[in-house]
Amino acid sequence: MAKFWIVGVFCLAALLQLTMARDVAEVINNDIREHLKAYQKFLEEDDGTHKADLTKLISLTETALKEDDVDKKQLLLKDLSAQFTPEFNEFFSKKLEEYTVNDNIKDSIEFYKSLSSSAEFKEEITKTIATLEALLKETEKQKKIDGLIAVEKNFSPEFQNFLKNNALPTVNRELQKNAEFFENLLVENEGLFTNEIKELKAKAEAALGDISVDEKQVALQQITNPTNQELFQYLQKKFIELN
Template sequence: MSRLLTICLLSLALAVQCVLSENPAEGLNIHIRGQLQQYEKYLANDDGSHKEDLQKLIGIYETALKTEDFNAKQALVNEVPSKFSAEFGQFVQSKLQEDQINEDISGAISFYKSLLAKGEFKADIEKALVELESLQKQTQFEAKRDGFLNLEKGFSPEFVNFLKSDALPQINKDLKSGVEFFEKVLAESDVKYATEIKGLKAQAEAALADSVPIDDKQKTLYEIRNPANADLIEYLKAKFAELN
């Protein structure tokens, strides 16, 4: 399925962080290091319009990484959204979403190439690969995202059923993991963004129904991982590192 490889890699990352759950500071450090790599990449490719904010953002995360006290480390990360303008927050969110969709497309290409070895639905698989490789070259984020999320709409029912046997169980598993994570966050007495998180939880729960098409499940999985609120994304990432 189009997100299968990415989902598997994410599951591996979750497992690693779960192992580190006895040391929440190190779990948060994993998140911080990952964010730093992305922000440093954005700075290297920046045209100068966001240079100062990116340098400031990197500085905050570097300070957080060096901070030993977990609560102080977490506070630095949680306070990041309040340190920048809404415009810069939107810029960072858009870059993170671009990275995610590019990663998903690359994972999808690897997955479909692996299916060729099975010798079934060769024409359908090759068609999907052509479309995915075309999306890789697409420079407009919305067009790339929509093309990826709607890829299966052009598949034959037989090909969709073939894919379901490979991907559906994993997609449902990740949706369930999302529901469980949101429940953990909502159970905290000082939870922020409760209304929005409840909405994400309800969205994931609804997508688990057997009647929901696999492409809609996939779309929901993308949406609960990429909510529109940039501050909420940062909050959930920090909570994930803390709770896992």
């Protein structure tokens, strides 16, 4: 059965929240608020088939948001999927995955729009934005993901270098920070999620290699948003403790 994972909706949202938050409760609350925006959007778009369950989900999530005790808050979130049928859980998981992919595409569109002042690469930037906007209309999630990764494949070498100079340093810094964070956890050796943390560290280090910026962003999204809820909550707490 699919579960509800309380994870960052945006590619860098988790890191940003962890950096800015005063405590674990604030981190979780920030994440819940972002998810509630998505859930409300699902409800507005629904044809009535899942209206009752989506309304119930919003209500339960708002209850978790209002809970002050962190352990009780996390327990409420952990038990969300048990309140619904397997069919709804599956529907919801797919909707949330699609929402996340769409938001990554929107972030990419905003990034390329921020480069539009470059006269030298105006044509390629305009074409890229049009391609990404078309991806938002694609109905199959995997095609969206593949399309996002493939965006850079047709760029001229000159434009690729331009992008690296503008985006690559930032993405690499975030990947490096994550790799160092995971290494610190392994050195601390609490014996929790050791294999999972090793895998995340390896993925971060691999993404620092010679791959496209979009592939790096996808990797960054994956390592900052692990689908294991307990692992994600553990990483939240450790990030705050170590920073």
